[in-house]
Amino acid sequence: MPNKPRTPHTLRWLKACCGVLIALCPLLSSAQSSNGSSSSASSTSGNGSSAVTSSAPQRPFMDVIKDYRRIPGFFTIWQKEDRFLIELRESDFNKPFYFVSHNAQSIGESPFVAGLLLDGTITQWRRTSVDRVQWVERNTRFFADGNKPLERAVGQAFPDSLIAAAPIVSQPHPQTKAVLVDLNILLLNDIPGAGPALEGSFRAPYAFDRGNSQILAMRSSSQELTFDLRYHFGLSRLPSSNSANGAPVRLPANVPDPRSVFLGFHFSFSPLPAETMRPRDADPRVGYFFTTRWDFHDDARPDPRVHYISRWRLEKKDEQAELSEPKQPITFWIDRNVPERYRQVVREGILLWNEAFERIGFKDAIVVKQQTDDADFDTLDRQHASVRWYIGTNANVAIGPSVTDPRSGEILDADVVIADVFTRGARRNIEHEFPSRARAAQQALQDALCDYPNAASVQFQEAYDLLLARGELKEGSPEAEAFIDDYMRLIVAHEVGHTLGLTHNFIASKAFTPAQLRDPAYIASHGTVASVMDYVPVNLSLAGEKPAPYFQKHLGAYDLWAIEYGYKPLPPENEKLLLDQLAARGRYEPTLAYANDIDALGNQGVDPDVNMFDLGNDIQTWFERRVQIARERIDWIARRPPGEHPYPLARESVMSSLSGLADSAQNLAKKVGGIRSVHEPSQRMPSFTPVPAAEQRRALDSLTRALFSSDSFRVPPALLQRLPMDHLNRFDDLIRGNVSSVDPQVPLVALVSRVQNAALERLVSDRTTLRLLDSELLRSTPEGALQLGDMLHQLNLAIWSELDKPGAEIDLIRRNLQRNWLGRLSGFVTHPSAGTPPDVRSLARLELQQLRGRLQRSLRSKHTPSTEAHLREALNIVDEALQARLLKLG
Known part of the structure; x- marks a missing residue:
């Protein structure tokens, strides 16, 4: 823990999120x-x-x-x-x-x-x-x-x-x-x-x-x-409204x-373990937390660092038996503060992992016990690994941190904390207002590479709402309660996986095809993802499709393999060779692929296959299905007679349907300029492979149609007029400082802009544009590659498509998108950042020149005052950008 005195330690609190822990100091x-x-x-x-x-x-x-x-x-x-x-x-x-x-x-x-x-x-x-x-x-x-x-x-x-x-x-x-x-x-x-x-x-x-x-x-x-x-x-x-550095105070x-x-x-x-457990080396092809030590005993080694995976000490009682109980099982205590309604589900989520241990010779490797009300111990004691309940007002928390003996990586304690929002979420409205302090408060946890609790609760709420609307679930029915239990079981299994030493695996959702995800028999035997350590969304069908199982109900192939790597007893003399052979399977078996938080970078990574909350091996199909589901939810609410649908739920449905597209749009945009990567510790296979040009073009076409066409977002005005806020909760939030605005209207323009901006930011970021320019260096045959100029031109045409229709009017949402895009193009010309490739500036100037001619032609037609003012302002901005000197570079 922090010493006295030491530097600020907010990071120590955050690193515990979802098991993302700083490696602890080793022992002597x-x-x-x-x-x-x-x-x-x-x-x-x-x-x-x-x-x-x-x-x-x-x-x-x-x-x-x-x-x-x-x-x-x-x-x-x-x-x-x-x-x-x-x-x-x-x-x-x-x-x-x-x-x-x-x-x-x-x-x-x-x-x-x-x-x-x-x-x-x-x-x-x-x-x-x-x-x-x-x-x-x-x-x-x-x-x-x-x-x-x-x-x-x-x-x-x-x-x-x-x-x-x-x-x-x-x-x-x-x-x-x-x-x-x-x-x-x-x-x-x-x-x-x-x-x-x-x-x-x-x-x-x-x-x-x-x-x-x-x-x-x-x-x-x-x-x-x-x-x-x-x-x-x-x-x-009480401090003033701003802190010493000017940041707003939030008490x-x-x-x-x-x-x-x-x-x-x-x-x-x-006490420390009297006998040090034999450490097991980490391997980049299998996802474990690890302890890093610096071994200076050999001054001829190029890199003195050694990495030991985090794992429990697990030894067979009978070393000769094919299946044996452990000398000391991994024992989890369900804390007495866990509601009785969910104790069995928590138990089942923990015990899911025994399947993996049985495959490597351990019977009942994990044992679950219930703390009694009169117990004379606290499950926070180091001797008691536990699952505990947490109640808060703005923290959708599911955390599974552990601590280790750094000499060996042996896990000495672990405690899973689960917030009640994962069960209450289906029975209340999750905050979707934008902007919202309730959302902003989660940023600290997101910065610590763990957004599972917040995003999972939103995903669950959206799915539950849709299924209620379709009639596939009925509030309070056994089917609805089973839906909640399946979701809760998956959350527990994910967090317990962290306490066993496993990191996230954000490529596990790529294991199966969209067709396989619609096949109940296939899902029953394989699941919906290759690992519960991914961020797993609900497996929703489209309207008219036959429903398939919504959730993963058992471990995936990757989970079984990862536990084998970490816990299988191996002869010391052959351990290094056997572990290398075991880890090498990940290169050839798709269900054993591994990619972690570093690869995902909060969905900002370069590999389009490494994402949070996607499903299936075709991210474009996933995005297009998300668009259809969002439209279905809005259309269904719009068709309901006034008063039939509870107003807070209707409001939430419309808002989450729009805002939920932002992440999936960003994921698909990663294909443009994307690079597929593998964790390869040698040169036996390529570590980086550019996404084929045809895939990039299809992704760009799909995004253009869904997000940047003139009819991409349409919400019936009659529906917007009957989506009131929950005044009592909203007033309470205002008093508590939880909202930055009390505007009662649904912020439709802001929500749509968020979705569009997320995709645009990804497509024209310095990283994407640089990769598009450099892609020919990674391609054996650069012919046919998607060019940066082609992408900018396609976006320019789609975003300003009204200019090709004489007299066409431009509504508010489109005007905002066009202003955003124009600001990006002119910024490339007049204020490029230090990381902006020079070719981007010249290509942006070309697009502005072409846009100038289109604007002039459009202004020859008669328009409403709002549209004409918008077009004239745009033409003025284009002229200023083209005539301006380069103001800043760097």
Whole structure:
């Protein structure tokens, strides 16, 4: 966890999202467990105000503990009311142990999520003087075992970090030589770095308030010492509307007074594994989180880094048996805060993974247990991997982080957190207003490469709404409840996959053809995607098609293969060869293809096959089906008699139908200038292959027809007139600062612009235009390739198609699109960015010159005032751009 003092740690909170964790520092040596019986203690306060300072004289050990109660365990603790002392023997100093922290109580706003596993790190006690002890985080990422000179050099190069320090309050024990240290002073610091995280999220200078922070409770056993703490953070005054750097202040909305914020934390101290698990090397062809260490013992190695995958220690009881139970199963506890209605579904989602382990010889590798209401442990303890429930107002969270032993990559703890929105989403309206602070609040999680919870809840709501409209589901029916359960099971399986060490696989949705996705028998045996680690949308049929199964209900081929790579017992002498042979299958078997967050880049990557929330091996067919579904939803609502459809649901349906096209349009636009890539650690096959020109042209044609033609977006005015907002919720959001506008009308123009702009931004970005220009370098036969000039010309014709029809009027949506496009073309000529290829400027000038002639011809016809004013303004902008000097380059 963050040390004191350290740099801001908002990133540490965000990296936990969907298991995307920073590799933890490795260990140098193992720890031995302490003996002791299990016991517990609690207190109601503990601000440390009565603690003895370092300048106070040390009293005899027995005098200090005279009125204290001894609590044995991993470390011996002495308690007197609200004060805690830790007993440290000589053998406790300079010996590493594991420290894990969780956010135990939140404020119901992301990124502050109750139950979130924040960090796990290797720490130790270090005695610096006669009267002082430091709590230090070990810098064990760098090592040179077996090479004494380089071990010394590593020690001199990479220092440890201070977490906290406290005075020794007693003389050594007469026999054991143990000393007592003030634990209140050690723990009542902002160890998790929550103050900087609050300031980063709300742009207000929250300060840690030791006087009103307290140790609430502790539990102790020979294997773990845990503390529950409540930290207080305060503002001396409410800040102005803008922070020091000019950014708008956004205060917490879920606390009675934003000047005062309490956050709860759960700290765990435990021994390290006495015997280090044999590490397994990471491979770029199979998706695992991994721990990186720098091994300097061999100074002849070109790259000193080594990468160990994250995995649980799993060993057979009977090594000779083909199928054996493990010596120690991976045990998940369902927390008592999970609603009873969903406990069975959660259990099933966890146990889906046993299929993969059975294939490599483990029976019941994963075990699920239910925490009882009167249990004397917290599932946040390091010894209890768990699934917990989270309730918040703006965080659609599903997170599966874990922490590891960096010496080997062994996973030591994991906790899945799932928000109630995944079950409540089908029964309420998800915020779609644009712009909206509820959406903006998710950006922090998106920046951490995890938008599954937010986007999945929207996808689910859209599908559920459509199926209700068609009559395929009926609210509250067994079929509707089964639909929710199937969705929930898939979410749990995805997050548990992260806790098993697996990363996302965003190419798994490409495994099957559109025809196979319409075949119930095929889906029953193969699923809808090759991996539950993809972001999987609902498998919706078009109107008139026979419905196919909506959800993946079992693991995919990739999941089985990935678990085999990470967990299959292999003879050490042949492990490297066997793992290479196993990973090599991914090059030849389509269902084993792998691409992760780096390839997807939040749907901004270059490979059109690597996407979030797509389905099937034809992204163009997927996009065209999304367009048809969006139109179906709008048309269905428009045909309903007034008052028949609940108005909030109708409003949401129209808005999400339009806004939901933005991502799928961007995905299809990736084909233009796109490059298919594979994770290839050698030169045995090409790593990069340009998308065939014919595919690029078809994608551009499809986008042009669907998004940029004159009849692309049409919503009946009568429908727009009867889509009122939910005034009560909207007013509450306004009071809480959750919306930037109270305009009651559906923001149709803004939503359509969002869809069109997403595609245009992708098509004419510097990255796309540069790849189109450079594509001939990657092609053995560059003839027939889609040229940049061809793309710009086609877009120019489609966006200004009204100019070829004398007297044609141009409506508001089209005028906005044309202004956007004209701004891009003129910007290329007058204000190109540093990354804009020079050819783009010359080609844009050519298109402006051609557009100028078309505008002049169109103005010879009679138009309405709005259209004529628009055309004259456009002509003026074109003239200014063509006559302007180059104002900026770079």
